[in-house]
Amino acid sequence: MSARLNSVQPYVVGLFRIVVGLLFAAHGAASLFGVLGGAMGTHGGTIEAGTWPGWYAAVIQLAAGTLVLLGLGTRGAALVASGSMAYAYFDIHQKAALWPIQNGGEPAAMFCWAFFLLVFTGSGAFGLDRLLARRTADQTVPAAPRAPIAA
Incomplete structure (x- = not known):
C-alpha cells in the first residue's frame, strides 16, 4: 500500500500545487481588480495602488x-x-487575538x-x-569522445 501511495505522490503534489496556486492568484486578482466575486478594499472593489501592505500583498498573491x-519557479x-x-x-x-479562529487569520496561516x-x-x-x-x-x-592524437 505504501509503495502504491509513493508512486502517485508527484501527481498529488502537482494537483495540490495547482489548487493552492489558483486560490492564491484568485485572491490577488480579486483584491487588485475586483473580479471573481471577491472584491475587497474600498475603491471600486479594489485596493488602491501602492497602499501598504494590502496592494503589495495582492501583487505577491497574483504573481506568486x-x-x-x-x-514555474515553484520553490x-x-x-x-x-x-x-x-x-x-x-x-x-x-x-486582534491569539488564535486564528478568533482573529480571522486562518486563510493566512493555511x-x-x-x-x-x-x-x-x-x-x-x-x-x-x-x-x-x-x-x-x-x-x-x-x-x-576524441580519438587519441598520434605522435
Whole structure:
C-alpha cells in the first residue's frame, strides 16, 4: 500500500500545487481588480495602488500564485508567498487575538504552511519546471569522445 501511495505522490503534489496556486492568484486578482466575486478594499472593489501592505500583498498573491499554479519557479515563488502570509498573520491578524479562529487569520496561516510545504516538495507533476528541465536535458547532447592524437 505504501509503495502504491509513493508512486502517485508527484501527481498529488502537482494537483495540490495547482489548487493552492489558483486560490492564491484568485485572491490577488480579486483584491487588485475586483473580479471573481471577491472584491475587497474600498475603491471600486479594489485596493488602491501602492497602499501598504494590502496592494503589495495582492501583487505577491497574483504573481506568486500564478507561478506556483504553472509550476514555474515553484520553490522561490512559494517561499515569497509563504513569507508574505507569515507577515500577514503575525503583523495584521495576531494583533486582534491569539488564535486564528478568533482573529480571522486562518486563510493566512493555511496559505503560509501550504506554500512552506511546496518550498520543500517542489512542483510535483504537471509543472513547467519539469517540462523545461526535461527539454533542456534532451537538447544537451554529450560530446563525442576524441580519438587519441598520434605522435
